[in-house]
Each structure stands twice: as C-alpha cells, then as structure tokens.
Amino acid sequence: MSTALIFALVATASAYQLLADTTEVSVLAVVVLAALALVATVAQLRRLTAADAGVSLTSILLGAAIPLTGPLGAAAVGIVSQLASARRRARVATVFNLSMNGLVGVLGGLAYLLFGGHIRGGVLSPLDTIERELVPLAGATVVMLLLNTGCVSLMIAVNGGPPVFVTWRRLVRQVGRTYLGYGVVGFLFAVLWDQVGLGPATVLVMMAPLLLAQWSYYQQHAESVAHERTVSSLVAAGEARDPIMRGRNERVAKVSELIGNELRLSPPQADALHFAALLHDVGMVAPVEGRHTADDGRQKDLDRIRRHPHRGVEMLRSIEFLGDSITGIRHHHERWDGRGYPDGLAGEAIPLLARILAVADTFCALVPRVGVEPTVEVLRARSATQFDPECVDALVAIAESAHGFATVDIGPGDAAVTEPAGSGPRWLDHDLPEVSDLLAFEAGRP
Structure with a gap:
C-alpha cells in the first residue's frame, strides 16, 4: 500500500x-x-x-x-x-x-x-x-x-x-x-x-x-536524554520504596497527558505536567521522622503520606529543568473544597497541573480495582468537592482512551495493589478517595 x-x-x-x-x-x-x-x-x-x-x-x-x-x-x-x-x-x-x-x-x-x-x-x-x-x-x-x-x-x-x-x-x-x-x-x-x-x-x-x-541537535538530544534518565532514576527509587506505586507514575503521566491535551495545555505546560506526573510521589522515599511502635505502623504511613508533597519539593527544587513542575508536585493532594494537604488550597487557587494530577492519580488507583465505569462515577460524585469539575469533565471525555494506560496486570507480587484502604496497617494507597477523606478528617478541616 x-x-x-x-x-x-x-x-x-x-x-x-x-x-x-x-x-x-x-x-x-x-x-x-x-x-x-x-x-x-x-x-x-x-x-x-x-x-x-x-x-x-x-x-x-x-x-x-x-x-x-x-x-x-x-x-x-x-x-x-x-x-x-x-x-x-x-x-x-x-x-x-x-x-x-x-x-x-x-x-x-x-x-x-x-x-x-x-x-x-x-x-x-x-x-x-x-x-x-x-x-x-x-x-x-x-x-x-x-x-x-x-x-x-x-x-x-x-x-x-x-x-x-x-x-x-x-x-x-x-x-x-x-x-x-x-x-x-x-x-x-x-x-x-x-x-x-x-x-x-x-x-x-x-x-x-x-x-x-x-552538533546543536546532538547537544539538545543529549540534554533531553539526561533529563529523562534523571527522572527515571528518581521514579525507580520511589517505586522501590513503595510497592503500591510500582508502575503507577508512568500510568499517571500517560493519563495526565490525555487530560492535558483535552484541556489544550500549551507546550510548556504539557512538558511541565509530564515531569510532574512522573515525580509527584518522589517524596514517598523519604523516611518518616520520629519513633513509632510496632502497633502504630498505620500512623507512620499516614505521616509519610501527609508529608510527601513537601519532601518531594525539597528533593527536586535544585533541579533547574523541573522548575515549572514543582508547584504541581507540591499541591497534587489539595482538594477543590480546601480540605486537602499540604496547604489547604481551594478551587482555582490550586495550580492547574496539580488539579489534573489529582484526577489522574485517583483514576489510576481505582481502575485496576473496580473498572472504568465505576471509577468515572466516583470522580463525578466528587466533582466540585475533591476534584476540579473541569478536570473531571476532561477525564470523562477521554476515559475509554485512558483505560488501557490505567489498567495494570496483577501478578503474584502485586497483591498490595488490590488491597482496599484500611485492610492492613501498612501500604495505604494514598490516591484512593477514602484515604483523602481520612487525612482531611485527621487534619480537622471542616
């Protein structure tokens, strides 16, 4: 042909x-x-x-x-x-x-x-x-x-x-x-x-x-390769620390890209979103300060979850090419109703990249557990409370296309991925809506 x-x-x-x-x-x-x-x-x-x-x-x-x-x-x-x-x-x-x-x-x-x-x-x-x-x-x-x-x-x-x-x-x-x-x-x-x-x-x-x-092209290409390798190393470190996140960052990046395309992000915004999606949970590798007994492993995990956006920013702030991605990484667990963390931002005060990441995160966490249609219903139900309504609408528009990227094959070593929140003392999946509600309740926000 x-x-x-x-x-x-x-x-x-x-x-x-x-x-x-x-x-x-x-x-x-x-x-x-x-x-x-x-x-x-x-x-x-x-x-x-x-x-x-x-x-x-x-x-x-x-x-x-x-x-x-x-x-x-x-x-x-x-x-x-x-x-x-x-x-x-x-x-x-x-x-x-x-x-x-x-x-x-x-x-x-x-x-x-x-x-x-x-x-x-x-x-x-x-x-x-x-x-x-x-x-x-x-x-x-x-x-x-x-x-x-x-x-x-x-x-x-x-x-x-x-x-x-x-x-x-x-x-x-x-x-x-x-x-x-x-x-x-x-x-x-x-x-x-x-x-x-x-x-x-x-x-x-x-x-x-x-x-x-x-020569100019090779230099540009070499710089791009160096950026990708730096990001890949950081992502690998985060996924080694938390088995629940194995492969999640890459899936979130692909779904975020589809949402960003639906929202017609500019090329610089799309590039910043790509790196922010890959690195938004890198702060999870940082150890939790303070002593915890064997019985309060759950509280240790919650502390780690609550602090990881700030720690991620601390780890990445000196990397120049990530400058435009930092705000998305810091605020990707803020909620539209102001009950999120770390700063309790609400509505459009939350950076757009962070709002996109929040929706993509939850989509990728829920789809392997319940499928696309129930996940879409959860996101719609939380529109204008946990999530930006415009970002939810964009996700709904591309949900079928995003399905393949969010789905993960569950193998013998991936049992933790399918455990519901609260089923055990450790390895909470912080991207699940119920964990977001739990942290909002513990923070004492109305």
Missing part, C-alpha cells in the same frame, strides 16, 4: 512539473544531496538509538533538494537517506521509513510548487528569491514537519502508544523549531548552489554550518 501511494504521488509530481514547465532536474544535485543524506544517516545511526525521535541533516538536505530538483529529486534524496538503516531495522520499520521519507519529499516538493516556488533555471533578484524560493520553501518545510511527525505519531499509536494527536503535538513542539531552522539552512544551501552558482562546491562552503546544525 505504501509503495502504491508513493508511485501515485510520484506520478502526480511528474504531471505537475510538466504542467508547471519545471521539468529541469539536476541529476548532479540529486546525486550529491542523496550521498550527503546517506552519510548523515549513517552518522546518526552511530550516535542515536533507533528509538530516539528527532531530526537530522536529512531535513536540511530535503529542504535544499526541493528548489534544486523538485518533488521527484526530493523524494529520491529522502528514500536514499534511509537505505543505510535497512540492515539494522526490521522489515516493517525499513518500509515505513522509506515510505515516509519518500512521501515527505514528494509532498514537500508539491507544496513548494503550489506556493509558487521556483525550481532552478535563471538567476533571480533578491526580492524574487525571497518571494519564489524562501517563502514557498518555508511553507513546504511546515508541511514536511507536520507530515513527518504525523507519520511517526501514527506508527506509535498503531504499536500501542498514545493517541495520534497527543504524540503529534509532543513531537511538533520537540522538533519544530529545529526543523524550521534546518529549513533556513537548506534554503541557503540552494541559493549558493543555484543563484550564486557554486554548484557542488556549495558542500565545502556549507560544511561548517551543516556540522554546527548537527
């Missing part, structure tokens, strides 16, 4: 080029750009794992190929760039990458022509260069960005990941600025090759900018 689609688009591109009288394609440009794209992909494969999502020099070279070679040449550059990975990936992944890059090249080239783009032949004035190359290429770059990230999001969803639109938004905000910046570099490459007349010598002139662009 993918092959048939590529052939159809190639035929469309060929017909369009004929009708637009832009049939001149530089075979030399195609060969040089395809060779560079192949080298760039080989370098990327040696630096990044197959699971890493990002952009590479191929994006620059596709941008340069469009005004130099049109849709057909751009498709060739995109397809050749993926040949190096054929032996290192499964057949399905190889076909997907070849198809995606071919589609990106063809549709990007068609978009460039539809926006009035100029393909080689004749020197343009500076104003004409802006009007007939820069502006159309900017539009084509946006089209390629959306298509590239959309294809990846679809593949992730098909393989059991989040819904397409959720992943799409995340990928666009992760790589959007880099991708658009690469488009500018591709434009400069095309201008030097064609308008200035450097031809293949452009590679030598642009080598430094190309390497700088790739």
Whole structure:
C-alpha cells in the first residue's frame, strides 16, 4: 500500500512539473544531496538509538533538494537517506521509513510548487528569491514537519502508544523549531548552489554550518536524554520504596497527558505536567521522622503520606529543568473544597497541573480495582468537592482512551495493589478517595 501511494504521488509530481514547465532536474544535485543524506544517516545511526525521535541533516538536505530538483529529486534524496538503516531495522520499520521519507519529499516538493516556488533555471533578484524560493520553501518545510511527525505519531499509536494527536503535538513542539531552522539552512544551501552558482562546491562552503546544525541537535538530544534518565532514576527509587506505586507514575503521566491535551495545555505546560506526573510521589522515599511502635505502623504511613508533597519539593527544587513542575508536585493532594494537604488550597487557587494530577492519580488507583465505569462515577460524585469539575469533565471525555494506560496486570507480587484502604496497617494507597477523606478528617478541616 505504501509503495502504491508513493508511485501515485510520484506520478502526480511528474504531471505537475510538466504542467508547471519545471521539468529541469539536476541529476548532479540529486546525486550529491542523496550521498550527503546517506552519510548523515549513517552518522546518526552511530550516535542515536533507533528509538530516539528527532531530526537530522536529512531535513536540511530535503529542504535544499526541493528548489534544486523538485518533488521527484526530493523524494529520491529522502528514500536514499534511509537505505543505510535497512540492515539494522526490521522489515516493517525499513518500509515505513522509506515510505515516509519518500512521501515527505514528494509532498514537500508539491507544496513548494503550489506556493509558487521556483525550481532552478535563471538567476533571480533578491526580492524574487525571497518571494519564489524562501517563502514557498518555508511553507513546504511546515508541511514536511507536520507530515513527518504525523507519520511517526501514527506508527506509535498503531504499536500501542498514545493517541495520534497527543504524540503529534509532543513531537511538533520537540522538533519544530529545529526543523524550521534546518529549513533556513537548506534554503541557503540552494541559493549558493543555484543563484550564486557554486554548484557542488556549495558542500565545502556549507560544511561548517551543516556540522554546527548537527552538533546543536546532538547537544539538545543529549540534554533531553539526561533529563529523562534523571527522572527515571528518581521514579525507580520511589517505586522501590513503595510497592503500591510500582508502575503507577508512568500510568499517571500517560493519563495526565490525555487530560492535558483535552484541556489544550500549551507546550510548556504539557512538558511541565509530564515531569510532574512522573515525580509527584518522589517524596514517598523519604523516611518518616520520629519513633513509632510496632502497633502504630498505620500512623507512620499516614505521616509519610501527609508529608510527601513537601519532601518531594525539597528533593527536586535544585533541579533547574523541573522548575515549572514543582508547584504541581507540591499541591497534587489539595482538594477543590480546601480540605486537602499540604496547604489547604481551594478551587482555582490550586495550580492547574496539580488539579489534573489529582484526577489522574485517583483514576489510576481505582481502575485496576473496580473498572472504568465505576471509577468515572466516583470522580463525578466528587466533582466540585475533591476534584476540579473541569478536570473531571476532561477525564470523562477521554476515559475509554485512558483505560488501557490505567489498567495494570496483577501478578503474584502485586497483591498490595488490590488491597482496599484500611485492610492492613501498612501500604495505604494514598490516591484512593477514602484515604483523602481520612487525612482531611485527621487534619480537622471542616
């Protein structure tokens, strides 16, 4: 099916080029750009794992190929760039990458022509260069960005990941600025090759900018990986301390992301919510101060629960990239009626990220015990008392999609997950509504 689609688009591109009288394609440009794209992909494969999502020099070279070679040449550059990975990936992944890059090249080239783009032949004035190359290429770059990230999001969803639109938004905000910046570099490459007349010598002139662009991406990628590893280590420490929370943070993060998408959070808010959801219970690893006898283990557990938001903030406040997540972590057990902890905030005084986490927390705690429909009824019953009504409505809207993320397979070592609150002296699940009520009662709040 993918092959048939590529052939159809190639035929469309060929017909369009004929009708637009832009049939001149530089075979030399195609060969040089395809060779560079192949080298760039080989370098990327040696630096990044197959699971890493990002952009590479191929994006620059596709941008340069469009005004130099049109849709057909751009498709060739995109397809050749993926040949190096054929032996290192499964057949399905190889076909997907070849198809995606071919589609990106063809549709990007068609978009460039539809926006009035100029393909080689004749020197343009500076104003004409802006009007007939820069502006159309900017539009084509946006089209390629959306298509590239959309294809990846679809593949992730098909393989059991989040819904397409959720992943799409995340990928666009992760790589959007880099991708658009690469488009500018591709434009400069095309201008030097064609308008200035450097031809293949452009590679030598642009080598430094190309390497700088790739180095910048690797630095950004390395920083992102470092952030994720830091968070993963903290999450693992928390889950080792409390068996009830095993896997819960990841599930809460996924459900929170769906709620945040329903509420149309901005990209920075969505990023802050992601880290806050993963780390909101990290304070549970801190030991409880004071002495407790063997008979008051339950009170020790309640003390640990009551103090964990504040302790989590103390543990994380020095980590700079978590700055926007801290308030969500501190206040995720506040209640809409003001009976929560640690500060007794009420209503919209509670930060939005914390309100989302509160709903997602309870959803993930209840669904494995009672199922989706009873959980939704509990949340609705507590709307405007324990939970923000808007966040509850958002959760109800995506409940069926969130079901798969909140469900956990119960094994022999997970008995504590299914124990109801109060069934034993230890390991209370503090995300259950009855535990929230118990702590509100003990705090003496009306």
